Amino acid sequence: MFWDKVAKYYDLFEKVYNGKVYRKLGCAVAENIEPTDIVLECACGTGAISRAVASKCQKLTATDFSDGMLKKARKKCKKFDNIEFAQSDIMTLQYDACAFDKVVAGNVIHLLDDPIGALKELYRVCRVGGKLIIPTYVNMEKNGKTGFFVNAIDKAGANMKRQFTYESYREFFISAGYENAAFDIINGKMPCAIAVVTKV
Numbered sequence: 311m312f313w314d315k316v317a318k319y320y321d322l323f324e325k326v327y328n329g330k331v332y333r334k335l336g337c338a339v340a341e342n343i344e345p346t347d348i349v350l351e352c353a354c355g356t357g358a359i360s361r362a363v364a365s366k367c368q369k370l371t372a373t374d375f376s377d378g379m380l381k382k383a384r385k386k387c388k389k390f391d392n393i394e395f396a397q398s399d400i401m402t403l404q405y406d407a408c409a410f411d412k413v414v415a416g417n418v419i420h421l422l423d424d425p426i427g428a429l430k431e432l433y434r435v436c437r438v439g440g441k442l443i444i445p446t447y448v449n450m451e452k453n454g455k456t457g458f459f460v461n462a463i464d465k466a467g468a469n470m471k472r473q474f475t476y477e478s479y480r481e482f483f484i485s486a487g488y489e490n491a492a493f494d495i496i497n498g499k500m501p502c503a504i505a506v507v508t509k510v
Contacts, residue, residue: 314378321356321382331498335445336362338496338504339414342443343367347411350435352400353418357383359445363414364390371410373398400428408437416445417502419482420472426486433509442507447500448474479503 324332336359343349343366354360354372356379364370370393374380380395387393398404400418413436419425432442474482476495483491483505491507 314376317356317376317378317382321358324358328498328500331447331496331500331502332358334496335359335416335502335504338494339363339416339443339445340366342441342506343412348409349412349414350403350405350410351414351416352398352403352432353415354383354395355379355416357386359414359416360387360393361390364393367412368392370394371396371405373400373403375399401431403431403435405435407434408440409435411437411440412443413440414443417447419444419446420474425472425482429486429488433507436509438509440509442509443504444507445502445504446474446479448476448479448495448503474503476501476503479505483507 339359340362343363345366345368347367349363349367349370351360351363351370351372354374357372360370360372360383364387372383372387372393373396374383375397377397380397384395400415400422401424413432415428415432419428422428429442436442480493488507490510491505493506494504496502496504
């Protein structure tokens with residue numbers, strides 16, 4: 311699997327190419343987390359967001375489809391005793407409906423064949439009044455051209471299904487029926503848009 315192969319290099323690549331955004335992202339997500347929250351994180355990768363969330367919440371279940379990524383995340387987050395790691399598919403989460411106060415899925419929506427289906431599954435496991443927090447790297451080019459980062463990882467085998475601009479990311483959520491979504495962006499070489507959906 312591509313993500314197993316790149317797991318040991320992922321953090322280095324992020325820090326060198328997109329360090330400003332990578333450093334800020336975890337803190338931006340954690341701003342939505344409360345001390346009493348029970349949190350699910352899907353596509354946790356190497357644990358960059360996980361560390362920030364774990365420092366704020368009561369309990370975090372951090373999942374990823376890639377065993378290689380999970381190994382890196384466990385190592386990175388070993389000082390936290392409130393994290394449970396599990397291998398899981400974002401499309402078929404093995405958790406009860408309304409089980410979590412917050413549900414985080416970072417930088418994965420653009421990789422999925424069925425992102426709408428994934429949103430429905432994330433929404434299902436979030437309690438009413440809770441929040442989905444979904445950061446995704448976006449293309450800052452409005453002319454349809456892709457940047458170095460996107461081209462590099464796609465050629466390496468990431469197999470991106472779509473590329474969003476900030477505007478098209480907003481439109482994606484609205485057209486999917488999440489009209490109450492709020493948005494923010496962290497600017498950098500590869501900006502990251504953050505969608506926050508409150509479950510009603």
